Amino acid sequence: MSLILGTTHRPKRCFKTSSMDTKKVLATMIALVSFQVGIAQSTADFFSKTNAFLKIHVKNGRVDYGAIKDNPGHLDEILRSAQDISVAKSDSNTYQAFWNNAYNLLVIKEVAENYPVKSPLDINGIFDTTKHQIGGEHITLNAIENRLLRGSFSDEARFHFVLVCAGLGCPPIINEAYLPDALEGQLQRQTVLALNDPDFVKVKNDKVLLSQIFDWYKEDFITDGKTEIDFINQFRKEKIAPDKGIGHYSYDWRLNDLN
Numbered sequence: 510m511s512l513i514l515g516t517t518h519r520p521k522r523c524f525k526t527s528s529m530d531t532k533k534v535l536a537t538m539i540a541l542v543s544f545q546v547g548i549a550q551s552t553a554d555f556f557s558k559t560n561a562f563l564k565i566h567v568k569n570g571r572v573d574y575g576a577i578k579d580n581p582g583h584l585d586e587i588l589r590s591a592q593d594i595s596v597a598k599s600d601s602n603t604y605q606a607f608w609n610n611a612y613n614l615l616v617i618k619e620v621a622e623n624y625p626v627k628s629p630l631d632i633n634g635i636f637d638t639t640k641h642q643i644g645g646e647h648i649t650l651n652a653i654e655n656r657l658l659r660g661s662f663s664d665e666a667r668f669h670f671v672l673v674c675a676g677l678g679c680p681p682i683i684n685e686a687y688l689p690d691a692l693e694g695q696l697q698r699q700t701v702l703a704l705n706d707p708d709f710v711k712v713k714n715d716k717v718l719l720s721q722i723f724d725w726y727k728e729d730f731i732t733d734g735k736t737e738i739d740f741i742n743q744f745r746k747e748k749i750a751p752d753k754g755i756g757h758y759s760y761d762w763r764l765n766d767l768n
Contacts, residue, residue, distance in 0.1 A: 551594050552603060558587045559610050560686035566617075570681025571767040577621040584618055588643060595645045598661055602689040605662065607644065609671050609687045612653045615641050616675050619650075620764065628762045629675040636674070659729065666729040666740065667696040669722050670703045678720060678761035680709065697744075704744040716754035717741075724757045 562583050566573045577584060591611060596604045616629065619639065623632045636650045648657075658668050673682040680703040687695055703709050711718040723730055723737050730740040737755055742748045 551590065552596060552607060555587065555591050555594060556606070556610070556686050556688055558583075558590070559614065560688075562587060562614075563682075563684045563686060567682055567684035568767055570683075571765050572617055572620070572675070572682060573767040574617070574621045574624045574764075575766075575768055577617065578624045581618075581621060584614065584621070588614060588618060588641075591644060592642045593645055594643075600689075601662070602692045605658065605665075605668075606687040606689045606692050608653055608657050609668070611643050612650060612658075612672050613682060615643065615650060615653075616673065620675050626764060628764055630762050659726075663729075664732065665696075666726075666732075667700045669726060669729065670700040671696060673765070675765055676760065676762040677765050678722075679765065682765065701744045704741050705746055710741060710745075710749075711758065712749060712753075716756050717749055718756045718758045721757050721760045723755075 565583075566577055591607075594607065596607050598604050616635075619632055619635050620626065620629055626632060629635055638649065640647050640649050646652075646657075654668070654672055658665075658672075662668075670680045671683075671687065673679045680699060683695075683699065685695075709720060717738065719737065719741075727737070730737045736751065738749050738751050738753065742751075
């Protein structure tokens with residue numbers, strides 16, 4: 510019998526899996542798959558119902574708040590179904606689409622519940638105080654915009670052209686839901702629409718007048734050494750001279766009411 514110094518022989522461990530352990534593993538896997546399928550079905554249902562709701566109640570960038578106030582059931586059902594939906598940030602298109610829609614629907618809900626009003630600012634705390642149970646969060650509108658969207662995707666300034674605060678100074682709300690598979694095209698389309706609108710970007714002889722959005726959120730538009738004009742020109746058909754001065758016109762907080 511020879512002895513090899515420095516070598517240790519360890520017996521291999523043999524694990525025996527019981528049928529009970531196998532059943533537990535299978536049950537866990539089935540539960541996980543069912544949970545994931547449930548989330549997918551919930552988000553799909555949310556997007557589908559949101560799309561149907563907006564097609565009925567939004568026209569030419571305006572909202573029929575009176576009709577929604579008279580029959581709030583459709584909107585209440587959508588928001589109720591979205592209370593416990595959880596979407597991972599890693600699924601960025603679904604996450605962004607969900608929270609863009611959630612923001613716009615919650616604004617509509619607040620205005621409709623307080624209708625008639627002349628401006629969303631007539632509703633005390635609408636953006637910064639009132640909290641909503643949605644997406645597994647208890648959250649204000651400002652927190653949806655600034656923490657969940659801008660805070661999570663700091664390189665996506667196009668949010669400013671799809672989040673609609675119910676004022677006429679906002680880019681117009683569309684009569685369709687933001688959808689994961691269509692999100693890129695929707696963000697691009699709405700940004701191009703806003704930045705080519707002469708009432709939104711007002712080009713004068715010696716300067717360009719911009720919405721106060723470009724003042725309030727300036728840091729979003731000047732990343733990577735760009736100026737506000739550089740950002741705008743990415744989406745403009747008629748480019749603005751880069752040496753033009755920049756000013757800001759007053760935000761129009763009148764309600765984007767259909768009536």
